[in-house]
Amino acid sequence: MIRILLVDDHAVVRSGLAMLLGAKADMEVVGEAADGEEAIKKAELLVPDVVLMDLSMPHGKDGLSTTAELKKRLPDIAVLILTMHDDEEYLFRAIHLGASGYLLKSSPHEEMISAIRHVAAGDAYLHPTATKRLMGEYLDKLKHGSDHGTYESLSEREKEILAKVAQGYTNKDIAEQLVISVKTVESHKSNLMDKLNLKTRPDLVKFAMKKGLLNFEA
Known part of the structure; x- marks a missing residue:
């Protein structure tokens, strides 16, 4: 039972x-x-x-x-x-x-x-669509390498927030720039750090530097 x-x-x-x-x-x-x-x-x-x-x-x-x-x-x-x-x-x-x-x-x-x-x-x-997405992420990691594949698993919004956090903007600043709520920024930030297996802000900045994200303009 x-x-x-x-x-x-x-x-x-x-x-x-x-x-x-x-x-x-x-x-x-x-x-x-x-x-x-x-x-x-x-x-x-x-x-x-x-x-x-x-x-x-x-x-x-x-x-x-x-x-x-x-x-x-x-x-x-x-x-x-x-x-x-x-x-x-x-x-x-x-x-x-x-x-x-x-x-x-x-x-x-x-x-x-x-x-x-x-x-x-x-x-x-997993329902069929979910299985397809997970397989796509896995195959992308095999194609590009685990680090690149991990970054590519981020949504476009997560990538945008990753760059802005690394550039030193506060959650409030980012929320105002992207016209979203602070809570939404915090949620995206938490999700992207989990996906990238990053624990601290310095870790996030180092990752962003490696990806060249700090060269982007705000």
């Missing part, structure tokens, strides 16, 4: 998933959570086999930060992301943080059932 914890801020979505999964002979929904904090508490109490995790939860922890904390506290639990975001930034970040799978809410029910069984068995599961 695969024991499942549902995490989604919409009660109607949780109810529908519970009915669908509960009808399967090898699956049991053991709990539900509406946000990240509740998910962590329920997971520690119930220790499910699979956590079906939404990414966008407006209150408290989102799906990514919740996934990271769950994998630290309960590393044997499989986290399957179920989201509407068909976006490579979310995909790469989720996998980096330890998610076992990434599936779109628009996927057929049969695919979701299959994905749950795969991750419960210790395998990984």
Whole structure:
């Protein structure tokens, strides 16, 4: 029996998933959570086999930060992301943080059932578009070398913010220049540093110098 914890801020979505999964002979929904904090508490109490995790939860922890904390506290639990975001930034970040799978809410029910069984068995599961993107990144690294491939894995916005941070601009300065929020700048900065495996600002500046980014004009 695969024991499942549902995490989604919409009660109607949780109810529908519970009915669908509960009808399967090898699956049991053991709990539900509406946000990240509740998910962590329920997971520690119930220790499910699979956590079906939404990414966008407006209150408290989102799906990514919740996934990271769950994998630290309960590393044997499989986290399957179920989201509407068909976006490579979310995909790469989720996998980096330890998610076992990434599936779109628009996927057929049969695919979701299959994905749950795969991750419960210790395998990984990605929807076809995600698999293609990860393979593309891997092949690019083989073609250009690991360092260049890592840089090329950044989105154009992340590359732009990388250069500006290295040039000494504050998050507020960058937000004003790019007409985005400071929170968005911080999110992009965190993502790019994770992708490049950089820990400090000096590390970021050294990387930017190596790439010649400090020669760019603001």
